[in-house]
Structures are given as structure tokens and as C-alpha cells.
Amino acid sequence: MVLKNINLDIGIPQGVSVHIVGSLVEISGPKGNIKRDFYHPKIVIKTEGNLIKVEGKKLNSKEKMIVPTFKAILENNVKGVVNPYIYELKVCSGHFPIKVGVEGKQLVVRNLLGEKVPRAVEIPLNVKVNVSGNVVNVESPDKSLAGQTAASIEKITIRPGFDKRVFQDGIYITKKAD
Numbered sequence: 001m002v003l004k005n006i007n008l009d010i011g012i013p014q015g016v017s018v019h020i021v022g023s024l025v026e027i028s029g030p031k032g033n034i035k036r037d038f039y040h041p042k043i044v045i046k047t048e049g050n051l052i053k054v055e056g057k058k059l060n061s062k063e064k065m066i067v068p069t070f071k072a073i074l075e076n077n078v079k080g081v082v083n084p085y086i087y088e089l090k091v092c093s094g095h096f097p098i099k100v101g102v103e104g105k106q107l108v109v110r111n112l113l114g115e116k117v118p119r120a121v122e123i124p125l126n127v128k129v130n131v132s133g134n135v136v137n138v139e140s141p142d143k144s145l146a147g148q149t150a151a152s153i154e155k156i157t158i159r160p161g162f163d164k165r166v167f168q169d170g171i172y173i174t175k176k177a178d
Contacts, residue, residue, distance in 0.1 A: 003058040008071045010052040016081055018047050025074070029081025032126065032141035036077065038070050045070065052078075073144075080141035085177035087150035089136040093169050100131050100171065107136070112157055113169055119156045124149060136171060143177055150176075 012018055016029040023039040038045055042063060043056045052074055056067045076085075091100050099110040106120045107129050123129050127140040127149050136153065140146035150173050157170035 003060060004056075004064060006054075006056045006059060006064060006067045008054045008067060010054070010071060010074050010078060012047070012050045012052060012078065013082060016078055018052055018078075020045055020047060025077075027074075027077045027081055029078075029141070031084050032081050034077045034081060034126070034142050036073070036142075038073075040066055040070075043067060043070065045074075076143040077141070080143055084139050084141045085143045085146045086175075087138040087146055087173060087177055088175035089138070089150060089153060089171050090174045091134040091136065091171050093134075095167065095169055098169060098171075100136060102129055102131060107131075107153055109157060109171065113159060113162075113167065121149070121152045121156055129153075146177060 016027065019026045023045070024035065024037050025045060026035045027033060042059055043054065043066060046053050046055070054067055054071050054074070056063065059067070091098055096111050096114045098112055101108055102123070105123050107123060108118050108120045110118045112119060124145055126142055127138060127145055129149070130137045130139070138146050138150045138153070140149070153171055154173055159167065
């Protein structure tokens with residue numbers, strides 16, 4: 001077993017601040033802030049000037065793969081606090097008119113295939129959901145949180161046992177974040 005040291009750097013743009021306490025990383029920018037815990041006993045994340053350094057010492061082959069993963073997540077977070085990630089979903093209703101709206105901290109879908117009971121999805125704290133006509137926009141500085149919220153919205157409209165070629169009613173992701 002060969003043990004390796006890996007060091008990767010991420011640039012911090014102007015207007016973005018990074019605070020690291022232990023394994024908790026807080027990234028703040030003009031469009032939002034993100035807090036995330038990156039705990040691994042052999043990986044250290046620190047800032048030096050305009051760089052975030054991800055360092056792993058004496059890593060085996062499986063642990064080596066975690067360092068680039070941490071780097072990719074941190075890069076996405078740094079980009080997201082400057083330009084938030086936006087997912088676009090389309091409401092398709094061929095048989096029954098679907099009513100979609102945001103009520104408090106939930107996105108509520110009513111009259112899906114004529115159902116009387118509404119379906120709802122909890123909207124996480126750092127996510128904004130806007131409904132205009134038959135378009136639903138999900139926006140967040142955290143790419144994984146925006147993607148998971150969009151997927152949860154799409155998932156609540158899936159009806160097992162219905163032929164997707166005939167019953168195309170639902171909410172579907174049409175544009176993913178870059």
C-alpha cells in the first residue's frame with residue numbers, strides 16, 4: 001500500500017470571504033452564504049491569501065479520491081455565492097389542470113391527475129423557488145441543494161403504474177445548472 005500526500009488549491013475571487021473553523025467551512029459572497037462540514041481525519045482545509053488549500057497527508061488509494069471531491073464541492077460553492085445555480089422545471093398537464101404554488105416553506109402541487117389530496121415538497125432554507133405560469137425556477141448558491149430540491153419536486157409527480165407515454169402530466173426538469 002502506497003501512501004501519498006495530495007495538495008490542491010482553489011482561487012478565491014474578490015467579494016467572496018472564506019472562514020474555516022476546524023472542518024466547518026463558511027463561504028460568503030454577494031448572492032448568499034454556505035456553511036458545510038468537510039470532516040476527514042487525514043484531510044485539512046485552510047486558507048492562505050487568496051487560496052483555499054485542501055491537503056491530504058499519508059492517504060491510501062481510497063482516501064486519495066476524497067481530496068478532489070472536496071475541491072470540486074468547494075469550487076462549486078465559491079462559484080455559487082457569486083452566481084447562484086438555477087434549475088428550471090416545466091409543469092405539463094395534458095389531462096387535468098395542475099395548480100402549483102409556494103405556500104410558506106412548501107411547494108404544493110394540486111389536482112395532479114385529478115387527485116383531491118395535494119402533494120407537497122419542503123423547501124430548504126437556502127433555496128428560493130419561484131412559480132410563474134407553467135415554469136418553476138429553483139435557485140440556490142449551493143449546487144447540490146438546488147439539484148436535490150429540483151429532483152424532489154420532479155419526484156413527487158411520478159405515478160407508478162401509469163404509462164409515461166400516455167400520462168405525461170407532471171413537473172419535469174428542463175434546464176439544469178451549469
